[in-house]
Amino acid sequence: MAVRGGFCLYRRKKYKEVKEPWEKPYDPFRFSYKSLYKATRGFNNECRVGEVLYKGTLPNLGDITVKRVSHDAEQGMKQLVAEVAYMGSLQHKNLVPLLGYCRRKDAVLLVSKYMEGGSLDQYLFHSDKPPLSWPQRVAVLRDIASALCYLHAGASHVVLHRNIKASNVMLDGDLQGFLGDFWMSSFRNRGSTFTALGGSIGYIAFEQILTGTSTRTDVYAFGAFMLEVTCGRRPFDPEMPVEKRHLVKWVCDCWREGSLVDAVDTRLSGEFLPEEVEMVLKLGLLCTSTVPDSRPTMEQVVRYLNMHQRLPDFSPDTPGIGVPTVT
Incomplete structure (x- = not known):
């Protein structure tokens, strides 16, 4: 029994998420950490496609990417989650679909559609x-x-x-x-x-x-x-x-x-x-x-x-043209 209890505790800690009452309205945009963990085979290095980016596969959604964003400020977190939900609602054929998020410890995992190119x-x-x-x-x-x-x-x-x-x-x-x-x-x-x-x-x-x-x-x-x-x-x-x-x-x-x-x-x-x-x-x-x-x-x-309008007349010597910024 002790071994079984220890195993259950390990599994709970392994898939533990941060979820607070104010996040309830954003549930449709939330993924479980367990589903993302399995999708990326435990965030295996073989699934890594960037420094903090992993490729995975979810049932019904197909190939996805999961990006880890460090964030530990509570107020900033509320704004970030609200923005993620809003970005997920945007519909345009040339935007990478942002599918949702998951919170774990001091990080947010952002889930988007995988682009094979x-x-x-x-x-x-x-x-x-x-x-x-x-x-x-x-x-x-x-x-x-x-x-x-x-x-x-x-x-x-x-x-x-x-x-x-x-x-x-x-x-x-x-x-x-x-x-x-x-x-x-x-x-x-x-x-x-x-x-x-x-x-x-x-x-x-x-x-x-x-x-x-x-x-x-x-x-x-x-x-x-x-x-x-x-x-x-x-x-x-x-x-x-x-x-x-x-x-x-x-x-x-x-x-x-x-x-x-x-x-x-x-x-x-x-x-x-x-x-x-x-x-x-x-x-x-x-x-x-x-x-x-x-x-x-x-x-x-x-x-x-799209060639629907001609450029205005200006030259290389027009004020502001060709001037590099200090950065």
């Missing part, structure tokens, strides 16, 4: 994946622009992604693009500004340090992302020569010298439409303007990328 940065920066063609890259840019436009203008609350970059863009088996990694996202009422700093070096607008995030800082990050996808280079690379270190500045310099297409990823081997490439690069520069009011909205970006 992996992350976009693997195709841009790793030799084990074939480089994407120009039509494939443009299609992904349109996919992510559409998703971000929905977050800014189509959802019931404005959602700020705050961390747009190639490693947070996922691809399915058909190489369709999906915007993911919503644990850094924040939703707010229209017209307000979120004050916490988010994002990665090279994607952060200058004013974000001073005034916080907004839809315009997301647009800045998307502009840096467009240049990243087109040029096959990260927005900031300290290993590059000084004149090429900041991608925004280097692309603008190429334009000023009359050789904008020279900034294109050499792995494309010249197989692209020059006028389309120039439009995307110029749009990337417009989105990364250091003058926030000069940046287009994501609704305008979608129209530009």
Whole structure:
């Protein structure tokens, strides 16, 4: 009996979750730790697909990913769980579906749909994946622009992604693009500004340090992302020569010298439409303007990328164009 009792106690501790009364409304978005443990074979290293990311399989849902996010502040936890539930309710064909969450000790486990194509940065920066063609890259840019436009203008609350970059863009088996990694996202009422700093070096607008995030800082990050996808280079690379270190500045310099297409990823081997490439690069520069009011909205970006609207007239010498941020 003692052995059996000890085994039962071990099992309870093994699958123990944190669940509080205020979480009751979020039960439809909650997964049991036991189900996630079994789905990932005990969070086996063979199921690890990232530093804190595991692949698993659940009955009726198929392949999933489970991401561990450290979080131990009670008030912050309530906000995070509320955001997870809201993000799970968002419906757009180019958002990675966030399926729910589980709480265990000082961490939250976020459950999302597994994307078999992996992350976009693997195709841009790793030799084990074939480089994407120009039509494939443009299609992904349109996919992510559409998703971000929905977050800014189509959802019931404005959602700020705050961390747009190639490693947070996922691809399915058909190489369709999906915007993911919503644990850094924040939703707010229209017209307000979120004050916490988010994002990665090279994607952060200058004013974000001073005034916080907004839809315009997301647009800045998307502009840096467009240049990243087109040029096959990260927005900031300290290993590059000084004149090429900041991608925004280097692309603008190429334009000023009359050789904008020279900034294109050499792995494309010249197989692209020059006028389309120039439009995307110029749009990337417009989105990364250091003058926030000069940046287009994501609704305008979608129209530009789909050739439904022409870019406004501006040049490499227009104030705010091609100026790298200090970060």
